[in-house]
Amino acid sequence: MITLGIDTSNKTMGISLYQDQNLMAEYVSTNKKNHSVTLMPAIDFLMQENQLKPSDIDEILVASGPGSYTGLRIAVTTAKTLAWTLKADLYSLSSLAIIAAGAPQQFCGLIVPLINARRDNVYTGIYQWQNGEMRVVKPDGHLSIYELFTQLKEQNDEILFIGEDVPVFESMIATEMPQANYIADSILPRTMQLVKNIGEKVSSIDEFTPQYLKLVEAEENWLKTHKSEGKSYVERV
Template sequence: MRILAIDTSNQTLSVAVCEDNKILGEFTSTVKKNHSITLMPAITELMTVCQLKPQELDRIVVAQGPGSYTGLRIGVTTAKTLAYTLKKELVGISSLKVLAANCINISGLIVPVFDARRNNVYTGAYTFNKETEAWETIISDRHISMSDWLKQLQSYPAVYFVGEDIEKFREQIEQELPDSSLNTYPQWQIPSSAAAAFLGAVEEPVEEIHTFLPDYLKRVEAEENWLKEHSMGDESYVEKI
C-alpha cells in the first residue's frame, strides 16, 4: 500500500510517502511558517523526488488532532481534497498518537503533551504491545489541566513524557511524578509523518470523506467567549450546546 501522510497539527510540517514498511521519502520542517502556503509545495516536491504521480497513491493519512486549530484545518482540508479528487482512501490519526509512536523501545506508559495554554494540555497515554506489534491507547486523548492530569497518572509505575512542550511543565512533572521520565531525544519531540503513515496503514478508512473533521477536543476561545456571553448566567445553556 502506497501512502501519503500529512501532519500540520502544530508548528512542525511533515509529509511522507511510504510503501508497506519502507519510507520512500519524507520532508519535515520546524520553521514557523504558514502551512497553507508551504504544505502543497512540499507535497508536490516530495512526489516529484519520489518519482510518483498522485494517481499512484492508495491512501491519504492525516493527523486529525488535537493541536493548532489553523494547522489542523489546513491539513485535514488538504487531505480531504486529495482523497476526494483522486478517489483514494482517507484515514485520520490522533496527532498525539503520532508523537507517541516516535518512542521506540520505551516500556510503560508513553504520554505525549501539547501545551493548550493556561496550564492546560492536550494529552493521552499510549503503549506499544510487542506481541501484537501495535500501538494501544491506554487513556484516550483529552483536554485537561496539567495538575489534574498528573494526579491521574500517579497510579502508573512508569510514565514517559514526550513533546516539545514538556519542558514548560518540567518542574510540575518532577514535583508530582518524581519517578517519571522526560524524553531528551530532539527527533522524538516533533511528529513524524512516516510514523503517521505506518499507523494509518492498519486503520480502516473513513466512510464519508465530506463529513470528516478535525478532532479539536476543545472549542476555539472565541466560540467559548460567545457562548458565555450569550448564556445570560445560565451555565447549563453552554453545556447543552
C-alpha cells in the same frame, strides 16, 4: 500501495511517503507560520523526487487533532481535497498517537504525549507499545496538567512524557513526578504509519472534521450569548 502522510497539527509540519508500509521519503519543517504556504509545494516536491504522479496515491493518512486550530484545518482540508480528487482512501489519525509512536518500542511503560493547550492545560492521552503496535490506554482529552499528574500517580507503570511541548512543563514534571522520564523532541512523520492500526478510515469525506477536543476561545465567548439560536458557531460565522 502508495501512502501519503500529512501532519500540521503542531509546530512541526511533517509529510511522508510510503510504499507498501515502507518509508520512501519525508519532509519536516518547524517553521509554524508557513504551513499553509509550504504544505502543497512540499508534497509536490516529494512526489517528483520519487517519480510519482498524484494518481499513484492510494491512501492518505492525516493527523486530525488535537493541536493547533489553524494547523489542523490546513492538514484536514488538504487531505480531504486530495482524497476526494484522487479517489484515495482517507484515514484519520490522532496527533497525540503519532507523537507517542516516537517512543522506543522497547519501552514497556506508559507513554504520555503532551501538546500545550495553554493556561497549564494539555492535550494528552496514554498509550503503550504492545507486540509492536501502539495501543490506547486512555483516550485523548483536554485537561489540567495537575489533573494529569494526579491520574498518573495512581499508576504503577513507568511513565514517559514525550513531545515537542514537553519543555513547557519540564519543571512541573520534575517537581510532581521526579521518577518519570521524558523526551523533549519533535517527532518525525515516519511514525504515522506505526499508528495506522488505531486510526479510523473516513467513511464520508464531506462530513470529516478535525478533532479539536476543545472549543476555541471565540466560539466559547459566542456561545455565552447565542445558546438558544439553534445554529452552531461555524454555521453563523
